[in-house]
Amino acid sequence: MWHHDAVAPRGDGTLSHDLLPGEKGPQDACGVFGVFAPGEEVAKLTYFGLYALQHRGQESAGIAASDGSQIMVFKDMGLVSQVFDEASLETLQGHIAIGHTRYSTTGGSVWSNAQPTLGPRPEGTVALAHNGNLVNTGELLRLLEEREHARSGEIARGNTTDTALVTALLNTEGSLESALRDLLPLLRGAYCFTLMSEDTLYAARDPQGIRPLVLGRLERGWVVASETAALDICGASFVREVAPGEMIVIDEQGLRSEQVLEPRPKGCVFEYVYLARPDTRIAGRSVNESRIEMGRRLAQEHPVEADLVIPTPESGTPAAIGYAQESGIPYGQGMVKNAYVGRTFIQPSQTIRQLGIRLKLNPLREAIQDKRLVVVDDSIVRGNTQRAVVRMLREAGAAEVHVRISSPPVRWPCFYGIDFATRAELIANGLGVGDIARSIGADSLGYISQEAMIEATDQDSSTLCSACFTGQYPVRVTDVEELGQGTLDLHTQQTVAAREDA
Numbered sequence: 001m002w003h004h005d006a007v008a009p010r011g012d013g014t015l016s017h018d019l020l021p022g023e024k025g026p027q028d029a030c031g032v033f034g035v036f037a038p039g040e041e042v043a044k045l046t047y048f049g050l051y052a053l054q055h056r057g058q059e060s061a062g063i064a065a066s067d068g069s070q071i072m073v074f075k076d077m078g079l080v081s082q083v084f085d086e087a088s089l090e091t092l093q094g095h096i097a098i099g100h101t102r103y104s105t106t107g108g109s110v111w112s113n114a115q116p117t118l119g120p121r122p123e124g125t126v127a128l129a130h131n132g133n134l135v136n137t138g139e140l141l142r143l144l145e146e147r148e149h150a151r152s153g154e155i156a157r158g159n160t161t162d163t164a165l166v167t168a169l170l171n172t173e174g175s176l177e178s179a180l181r182d183l184l185p186l187l188r189g190a191y192c193f194t195l196m197s198e199d200t201l202y203a204a205r206d207p208q209g210i211r212p213l214v215l216g217r218l219e220r221g222w223v224v225a226s227e228t229a230a231l232d233i234c235g236a237s238f239v240r241e242v243a244p245g246e247m248i249v250i251d252e253q254g255l256r257s258e259q260v261l262e263p264r265p266k267g268c269v270f271e272y273v274y275l276a277r278p279d280t281r282i283a284g285r286s287v288n289e290s291r292i293e294m295g296r297r298l299a300q301e302h303p304v305e306a307d308l309v310i311p312t313p314e315s316g317t318p319a320a321i322g323y324a325q326e327s328g329i330p331y332g333q334g335m336v337k338n339a340y341v342g343r344t345f346i347q348p349s350q351t352i353r354q355l356g357i358r359l360k361l362n363p364l365r366e367a368i369q370d371k372r373l374v375v376v377d378d379s380i381v382r383g384n385t386q387r388a389v390v391r392m393l394r395e396a397g398a399a400e401v402h403v404r405i406s407s408p409p410v411r412w413p414c415f416y417g418i419d420f421a422t423r424a425e426l427i428a429n430g431l432g433v434g435d436i437a438r439s440i441g442a443d444s445l446g447y448i449s450q451e452a453m454i455e456a457t458d459q460d461s462s463t464l465c466s467a468c469f470t471g472q473y474p475v476r477v478t479d480v481e482e483l484g485q486g487t488l489d490l491h492t493q494q495t496v497a498a499r500e501d502a
C-alpha cells in the first residue's frame with residue numbers, strides 16, 4: 001500500500017458549471033468508476049473514465065489499482081487532468097482499478113478526504129470510492145466506536161467522510177464480500193460504491209438507486225461507472241444498470257450478482273434535469289432527450305411572444321432547443337461562455353470580482369440587441385446567477401427578458417449527495433414566482449410543472465426522488481444535525497422530521 005503525498009491545491013481548469021464568482025450551482029457529489037480487466041492498462045481506462053465523469057466532481061481525483069497482491073493509490077486535489085500524468089499512471093499497475101472524482105458533501109474539501117479511501121482488513125486492504133451521501137453517519141459512527149479496532153485506517157488519520165466510515169466498518173473478520181453483505185443493510189441514504197480488495201472488484205448501489213450506476217463489458221473484462229458516458233469513452237459496451245440494492249462481485253471466476261436489499265427505486269430526477277451528462281442514458285432514457293422534452297413542455301405551459309430563445313450556457317441548451325422547437329421562436333446563442341475561466345483556486349482580484357458574471361459569460365450584442373428574449377435555464381437555486389444574467393442581457397440591449405426554467409422551484413435541500421444551499425438561501429423557499437421574477441429583474445418567469453418534468457424523463461413518478469421540489473424525502477433523514485457542510489438550518493430540520501415519509 002502506497003500513498004502519494006499531498007501538494008497544495010492547484011488552479012485551474014474548466015468544466016465548472018458555476019457562472020458567478022462565489023455563487024455555486026448545484027454541486028454533484030461524485031463520480032465513481034471500477035474496472036476488472038486482465039491484460040488491459042486499467043489505470044488508463046480509469047483515467048479516461050474519470051475524465052468523462054469530471055462534471056460530477058472537480059475538487060479531487062484518485063485511482064487505486066491492484067495487480068492481485070498489492071493495492072496502490074494515487075490521489076490529489078484538482079481535476080483529473082491535473083492530478084495524473086503518464087508517470088503517476090505508470091505506478092498504478094495491475095488488472096483491477098477503481099477511480100473517483102470528488103465534490104465534498106460530508107467532510108471538507110481537503111486532501112485527506114480525497115478518494116479512493118484505503119482501509120486495513122484482517123487479510124489485506126480495501127479501497128473504496130463512493131458517490132452519494134449517507135444520512136445515518138451518526139449511527140454508523142457509534143457502531144464503529146463499539147468495535148474494538150474503532151477508528152483505524154483513514155478515520156484515525158483525520159478523514160472525516162462517510163466514505164472513510166464505511167471503509168472502517170468493512171474491517172471485520174471473514175471475506176470482504178460477506179463484510180459488504182452485512183454492512184449494506186445498515187447504511188441509509190444514497191450510495192454507489194466501487195471498491196476492491198487485492199484480487200476482487202465490487203460494486204453496490206443503495207436500494208433506492210438514487211444515484212446512477214451502470215455495468216459495461218470490455219472484450220477482456222468488466223467496467224462499472226456512474227454514467228454510460230464513462231463506458232463509451234473507454235470502449236465498453238453497456239450491459240445494464242446495476243440494480244438498486246444489488247451487489248456485484250468480479251474476480252477471476254467472472255461476475256456474480258446478489259440482490260442484497262429489496263429494490264425500492266427512487267432515482268434522482270435532478271440527474272435528468274442538470275447533473276448527468278446529456279450523452280448519458282439513465283434507466284433507458286437519454287438525458288438529452290429528457291431535457292429537450294422538458295423545454296417543449298415548458299413552452300406549452302409558459303408561452304410568450306418573443307423574437308429569440310437563448311440558453312444559459314451550457315446547461316440550459318437542450319431545454320432551450322426544445323422550447324424553440326415547440327414555440328416556433330428561433331433558437332440562437334445570446335451569450336458565450338468563457339470556458340477556460342472555470343474552477344480556480346486563485347481568488348480573483350477586486351477589479352475582476354466586480355465583473356461578476358462577465359468573468360464567465362459575455363453577451364453577443366448583435367444577436368440580442370432590441371430583441372425580446374426567452375432565456376432558458378435548468379434551475380434556480382439562490383437566484384443570483386439569473387439576476388446577473390438578466391441584468392447583463394438588458395445592459396447589452398435586450399428589449400425584454402423572459403426567463404423559463406426546466407425544473408420546478410427548488411425549495412428543499414438534498415440529503416442524498418447534491419449540495420444546493422441551505423434552505424434559507426433557496427430563493428423559492430420564501431418567495432412566490434411573481435416575487436422571484438421581480439427579484440431577478442425578469443419581465444416574466446415560468447417554471448415547468450412537476451408533472452411535466454417527470455413525464456419528460458419517461459419514468460414512473462413513483463420510481464423517482466423529487467424531494468428538493470416537494471419536500472417528500474424517500475429515505476428518512478435522522479442525522480440531520482450531524483450532516484456535513486451546514487446544509488440545514490433549524491427550521492429545515494424540524495420540517496424534514498415532520499415530513500419524512502420512509
Ligand code: SF4
Nearest residue numbers: 268270414465467468
Ligand atoms: S433531493 Fe433532489 S437532488 Fe437530491 S436526490 Fe432527490 S431529486 Fe435528486
